[in-house]
Amino acid sequence: MGCGSSKVLPEPPKNCYVDFVKSVVKYKNKRKDYEAEPLKPPGGKSDFSGIWNRDQGQHLLLPQTSSCEDGQKRNKVAKYRAKFDPRVTARYDIKALIGRGSFSRVVRVEHRATKQPFAIKMIEIRAREGREVCESELNVLRRVSHRNIVQLMEVFQSQDRVYMVMELATGGELFDRIIAKGSFTERDATCALRMVLDGIEYLHSLGITHRDLKPENLLYYHPGTDARILVTDFGLASSSNKDRDWSMQTTCGTPEYIAPEILLRRPYSRAVDMWALGVITYIMLSGSMPFEDDNRSRLYRTILKGKYSFAGDPWPCVSNLAKDFIERLLTVDPGKRMSATQALKHPWIVTMAASSSMKNLHRSISQNLKRRASSSHCNSAKSGQSGRSSHSRRVWEKELLERNLRQQLPPQK
Structure with a gap:
């Protein structure tokens, strides 16, 4: 696949409701990044029907913490969220795991300041295949800004992972x-x-x-x-x-x-x-x-x-x-x-x-x-x-x- 070297991201759409600036944030995280373990759905179906570029896995809801849930579920949620780069969790509240691939995860998130929903695709780039797919997608998505093309909002990069913040499509296929x-x-x-x-x-x-x-x-x-x-x-x-x-x-x-x-x-x-x-x-x-x-x-x-x-x-x-x-x-x-x-x-x-x-x-x-x-x-x-x-x-x-x-x-x- 082709790889792009440009780091220029698309201009914000005119009707965009996000007030933060798109950016590519590089960061070398020295702490150990553990693989996210599979989570069991707490029951029932997801409250959304689709996500751009979603993988073939089940749509899984992360159990939400509440007084009626046991400590084990709360710990599992906390453990999963802790695996994300702290810069990501500082800006976004991780809500649900909705897709998984061989080296990627797609999660539904909420922007903490605007409360707007987004999707984050987290790609492991340690393997060559992961880097190639990531570079191929970014090479395209950095260049586009159109109402009928899924919009890249923001990118975070650590040593082993890239987090792509995307529009969340909830209307289904x-x-x-x-x-x-x-x-x-x-x-x-x-x-x-x-x-x-x-x-x-x-x-x-x-x-x-x-x-x-x-x-x-x-x-x-x-x-x-x-x-x-x-x-x-x-x-x-x-x-x-x-x-x-x-x-x-x-x-x-x-x-x-x-x-x-x-x-x-x-x-x-x-x-x-x-x-x-x-x-x-x-x-x-x-x-x-x-x-x-x-x-x-x-x-x-x-x-x-x-x-x-x-x-x-x-x-x-x-x-x-x-x-x-x-x-x-x-x-x-x-x-x-x-x-x-x-x-x-x-x-x-x-x-x-x-x-x-x-x-x-x-x-x-x-x-x-x-x-x-x-x-x-x-x-x-x-x-x-x-x-x-x-x-x-x-x-x-x-x-x-x-x-x-x-x-x-x-x-x-």
Whole structure:
């Protein structure tokens, strides 16, 4: 992954409610940093549904101290919080552990002065892999300031750890919101896609390619109906000169969303994000995947052919403009694929699906999404993936992808 050397952080957004200055604070802590031990949830579910770039672990609440709790729980909370850098705990009150990875923890915190909620991603940088992921994310997040991109607020650095203070997304994943809604129309889809496209267009204008766009990385800022969508998880992002495209060659991403040019092991451009957006749009309007197969070899060959269909429910009720939007994104030739700017000008997006049927697609979409989620859960359990962290899952997927490409696809000249 690319590593950035710049220490410049983004300017505060105009509507930012935080009054402290973003900074990178370096500090060599001589005391021993102990690993945070896993905490058991005290019962019930978390009072929030999502967090940017969250790992695959459970959402775990830190037990809150009160007179009714026993001393053991209070000691566990105190012990966990004591492991944080004192400069962090001086400014933020640690509330909950909501994600864990092979070398990272994500916690929900509250700013002591403003009482505003945030997320802190704590990354162990002693190992090379941890440093690479941290540098890759910071290289991107330091440069961005957009309402549809998760915002980096502050960074603390010690000898072995980096603490990234981020916006906290509590509104859940894009598709969780679709399932929870009582209705979903093409107009709802265009409203969501405009926000995602605004974020992607901004990233591409800076020469940043996300390279892992998928529904799990699109989160609502809050549970309200007027919430904005945040593009999150920049662990695989690539940052380059915006005038130098076609320079990326790393094989990475999530198999079902990978563009054909990556599978062909050719230099690729920011157009890979637009292919992934085409896959997301297809799922958003149907609840099913355009390219899906338990056999990776067949999946890759289907992607290379761009072979998908608009058959089955609810596609007969979906407008031709919506299908045209998808077709212009799921184009095998990246040179003919719509850019983010062109997608924002597509008539289906511009008119907010005004000429499309306002038929409620919710039932078919939610049924297909739930059916696929159930199937994916069963397949994960059979293959033993259920306990993988997001990083180890990416590494595993990348290794599997490259092995399959070597063994199952013809070499490309």
